[in-house]
Amino acid sequence: MAVAEHTTKAFDNDLQELGRMIAEMGGLAERQIVEVIEALTKRDMERAGRVVLADAAIDSLQRNIEERAVVTIARRQPMAIDLREVVGVLRISNELERIGDLAKNIGKRVIALNDGEISRRSMRGVRHMASLALAQLRDALDSLARRDLVKAGAVRVRDEEVDRMDSSMFRELLTSMFEDPGTIAASIHLVFCTKNIERMGDHATNIAEAVQYIIEGSALPDELARSPDADMHPLAVEF
Amino acid sequence: MAVAEHTTKAFDNDLQELGRMIAEMGGLAERQIVEVIEALTKRDMERAGRVVLADAAIDSLQRNIEERAVVTIARRQPMAIDLREVVGVLRISNELERIGDLAKNIGKRVIALNDGEISRRSMRGVRHMASLALAQLRDALDSLARRDLVKAGAVRVRDEEVDRMDSSMFRELLTSMFEDPGTIAASIHLVFCTKNIERMGDHATNIAEAVQYIIEGSALPDELARSPDADMHPLAVEF
Numbered sequence: 381m382a383v384a385e386h387t388t389k390a391f392d393n394d395l396q397e398l399g400r401m402i403a404e405m406g407g408l409a410e411r412q413i414v415e416v417i418e419a420l421t422k423r424d425m426e427r428a429g430r431v432v433l434a435d436a437a438i439d440s441l442q443r444n445i446e447e448r449a450v451v452t453i454a455r456r457q458p459m460a461i462d463l464r465e466v467v468g469v470l471r472i473s474n475e476l477e478r479i480g481d482l483a484k485n486i487g488k489r490v491i492a493l494n495d496g497e498i499s500r501r502s503m504r505g506v507r508h509m510a511s512l513a514l515a516q517l518r519d520a521l522d523s524l525a526r527r528d529l530v531k532a533g534a535v536r537v538r539d540e541e542v543d544r545m546d547s548s549m550f551r552e553l554l555t556s557m558f559e560d561p562g563t564i565a566a567s568i569h570l571v572f573c574t575k576n577i578e579r580m581g582d583h584a585t586n587i588a589e590a591v592q593y594i595i596e597g598s599a600l601p602d603e604l605a606r607s608p609d610a611d612m613h614p615l616a617v618e619f
Numbered sequence: 620m621a622v623a624e625h626t627t628k629a630f631d632n633d634l635q636e637l638g639r640m641i642a643e644m645g646g647l648a649e650r651q652i653v654e655v656i657e658a659l660t661k662r663d664m665e666r667a668g669r670v671v672l673a674d675a676a677i678d679s680l681q682r683n684i685e686e687r688a689v690v691t692i693a694r695r696q697p698m699a700i701d702l703r704e705v706v707g708v709l710r711i712s713n714e715l716e717r718i719g720d721l722a723k724n725i726g727k728r729v730i731a732l733n734d735g736e737i738s739r740r741s742m743r744g745v746r747h748m749a750s751l752a753l754a755q756l757r758d759a760l761d762s763l764a765r766r767d768l769v770k771a772g773a774v775r776v777r778d779e780e781v782d783r784m785d786s787s788m789f790r791e792l793l794t795s796m797f798e799d800p801g802t803i804a805a806s807i808h809l810v811f812c813t814k815n816i817e818r819m820g821d822h823a824t825n826i827a828e829a830v831q832y833i834i835e836g837s838a839l840p841d842e843l844a845r846s847p848d849a850d851m852h853p854l855a856v857e858f
Contacts, residue, residue: 450706453692467689474713557796557803564796564803571807572814 391456398448398469405441405476406521410514412438412483413580417510420490420573421503428490431483438480445473461597468594472524475583475590479517482576482583489569489576496566502553506570509545509577512538516584524591532595535588542581549574630695637687637708644680644715645760649753651677651722652819656749659729659812660742667729670722677719684712700836707833711763714822714829718756721815721822728808728815735805741792745809748784748816751777755823763830771834774827781820788813 412431419427449470452458458466516538523532553567553574651670658666688709691697697705755777762771792806792813 446706446709450692450702453689454696454702457693457696463689463693467685470685554804554807558800561797561800565793568793568807568810575811 387456391452391458391462394448394452394456395462395465398445398452398466401441401445401448402469402472402476403521403525405438405445405473406517408434408438408441409476409479409483410517410521412480413510413514413517416483416486416490417507420486420493421507423490423493423495425491425494428487431487432491435480435484438477442473442477446470449473464597465594468590471590471593472587475586479580479583482580485576486573489573493566493569496569497563498566498570499556502549502556502570505545505549505552506574506577509542509549509574512542512545513577513580513584516542516581517587520584520587520591523588524594527591527595529592529595532588532591536585539581539585542578546574546578626695630691630697630701633687633691633695634701634704637684637691637705640680640684640687641708641711641715642760642764644677644684644712645756647673647677647680648715648718648722649756649760651719652749652753652756655722655725655729656746659725659732660746662729662732662734664730664733667726670726671730674719674723677716681712681716685709688712703836704833707829710829710832711826714825718819718822721819724815725812728812732805732808735808736802737805737809738795741788741795741809744784744788744791745813745816748781748788748813751781751784752816752819752823755781755820756826759823759826759830762827763833766830766834768831768834771827771830775824778820778824781817785813785817 412434415427415434416431418424419431449466453463453466456462516535519531519538520535522528523535550571553571557564557567651673654666654673655670657663658670688705692702692705695701755774758770758777759774761767762774789810792810796803796806
């Protein structure tokens with residue numbers, strides 16, 4: 381009994397530490413999104429460079445979380461529900477790492493864009509898309525902290541709006557390329573940026589699903605799951 | 620002693636089963652690359668559609684491997700080196716899942732491309748790039764099966780060629796868009812295709828690094844690690 385209690389206590393401490401690490405990682409990922417969108421809309425290449433460099437901290441946190449999670453499983457031998465908690469944390473740290481990579485990608489695009497021309501309208505669109513994706517991420521992390529199933533479920537719904545914006549911005553940029561071939565290079569960079577933002581939304585949705593998995597032990601049916609790496613929304617197919 | 624032996628035997632069986640599952644997943648990922656490049660170069664939309672659907676099998680294998688790995692860790696409490704083996708398997712299954720997503724993305728692009736014009740030269744380039752990425756993946760999986768450090772190390776070197784081809788194809792497609800705006804939409808789809816192939820190479824490289832981690836217990840220094848989600852090679856920045 382004393383041993384079991386000791387193990388439970390030790391496991392709870394491990395879980396708390398994992399929770400702290402995930403919160404730190406989530407905070408970093410949020411900040412990377414904010415920073416890189418500022419860098420993009422203000423054409424601040426130095427700031428973009430800092431975002432690119434800062435990604436290493438997120439990668440390193442992910443490795444630490446992975447190690448800590450695996451050691452926790454090996455030492456404490458948690459049963460079903462507790463195991464799910466650790467697996468959920470592992471999944472979420474993977475998703476956050478990928479959001480970090482996407483912010484880094486955008487940072488590289490900002491540098492490559494240099495002073496290439498981008499319309500104000502497109503910039504407004506990017507900013508709006510990014511604010512939606514950021515809100516998704518915040519809600520997903522919040523649903524984790526509060527164990528809030530309703531909030532987790534709402535993240536997916538918002539994802540559809542991000543996808544729609546990505547498709548409409550793509551069509552808009554395509555039109556501007558037709559009308560003014562001089563904007564082609566800059567527009568392609570921006571197409572990649574919006575695609576990266578759209579994928580951030582997918583990863584935020586996956587985090588929300590991991591929260592559902594932790595709480596309920598069930599994921600959504602496979603056919604509903606968004607592919608985190610999908611670089612294209614079905615809506616975008618028809619153009 | 621009997622208990623320890625029993626545990627060791629059971630752990631070995633678990634490891635073997637995990638190895639079998641990874642081999643199956645690797646085989647599926649290889650086939651998806653072959654199929655989707657055939658679909659692209661032959662403009663076979665039906666085949667592309669099958670690739671998109673077949674991705675679910677890879678996703679499901681990844682979940683199974685994750686569960687099996689975590690249960691193995693919890694039940695057998697492996698020590699350092701054995702733990703590394705299981706963590707390595709977990710990482711590799713993540714990378715394979717992402718390669719599968721990338722093949723699916725290309726499948727969607729093939730469908731979106733429809734009968735949009737693509738030059739023979741570009742198609743040859745795509746085919747060549749894909750054969751390089753496929754060779755990387757095969758070598759990475761082979762280095763895992765044979766525990767071959769030299770082969771694992773060689774995967775990274777080949778990755779540079781894939782990156783260079785991606786950059787040169789990008790410049791080529793950009794030129795064709797300037798010269799003939801009618802090709803813009805098709806060319807953008809192809810830019811995404813080559814980017815997806817380039818990222819397959821990054822994931823193959825990550826698999827090779829996971830093999831090194833399993834064998835040697837050390838990963839390459841962080842600053843050398845390729846970002847798996849990087850949608851842009853530094854070489855591509857200057858255009």
